[in-house]
Amino acid sequence: MSPLAENAALVVIDMQNGINRPNLGRRNNPDAEDNIEALLAAWRATRRPIVHVRHISRSPESIFWPGQSGAEFQPRFAPLAHEHVVEKNVPDAFAASGLERWLRVRGIAQLVIAGVITNNSVEATARSAGNLGFEATVASDAAFTFDLRDSSGRLWPAEDVHALSLANLAMDYATVRTTDEIVGGVRAG
Template identity: 60%
Template sequence: MHNEPTALIVIDMQQCMQSPAAGVRNNPEAEQNIHTLLHAWRDAGGPVVHVRHMSRSPTSLFSPGQPGAAFQPALAPLDDEYVVEKNVPDAFIHTGLERWLHVRGIRQLVIVGVSTNNSVEASARTAGNLGFRTVVVSDATFAFGQKDYAGVPRSADEVHAMSLANLNGEYASIMATADALNLL
């Protein structure tokens, strides 16, 4: 694993994710953990991909031209880092991400960002299905509270934990920031 490049994929770390309008979330330390991973990857010269959601809905917090669609300054891409723009949750759909990774011989991915049960889970499922060795970093991702299909309110921690459980083993390995740093 250590002799080949491992890409850090940073999903949807846009300004609107810091807005109270986004909802009640978990993992308040996620941004710091993403920052730690991002700088470790940069220091090691590892490949970094930033994914940005650009909604087709003009009322979305992610709508192009809205301040919320911009990257969070502390996690913004450098000029030499690859940026993927998507308009569905999955970073692989209608983007050049898979080809970009294959051209560079990248077969292992470390995924961080938001939200665990939406764009992170969708992208990790596809990555796993495409044969990438995929890691989702549990403390560098976060989710928002929501009602389940039966109408029962679920906390952000519950939504996050269930999403990680959905991914674990079949699509991805789940690990904490400290362990993910060892993949460099």
């Protein structure tokens, strides 16, 4: 990972109330929220740009349907007035959201991505970032996912789903680093 530029953006994905619903199942990485807070603190202290991504579902049955508490940001991850908010309707934060243009207009080439769900919105966004030519880093311990049943009925533990998603990203799309490694780069940058 090259040193972080003064304008490297932190992209925090879907840290909304609905992600804490018990019906989503067992998750991994119980420290993810603390690590996301550490990233936010480092970005705010160095006045780097922060993008908060909020999923707004098109399905009335969704935990992210607009107008209900599940769609709102968790209080500890609420954007400050000057921080950018992007709303998306699909897992990829770049799809039809204006995010790419917002970054390009500001000359932002480096992104650090954190949030949920590792194998869904985090992976989709990191793949697009890499495909669009951004230098993307995913904070491995500032993301989490849930147990997942595959099409043959096998139940995969969240830890395995998370690890495989990060391995997929590390092949071609993003660098994968811990929060401590990233925050160290912020201080050194």
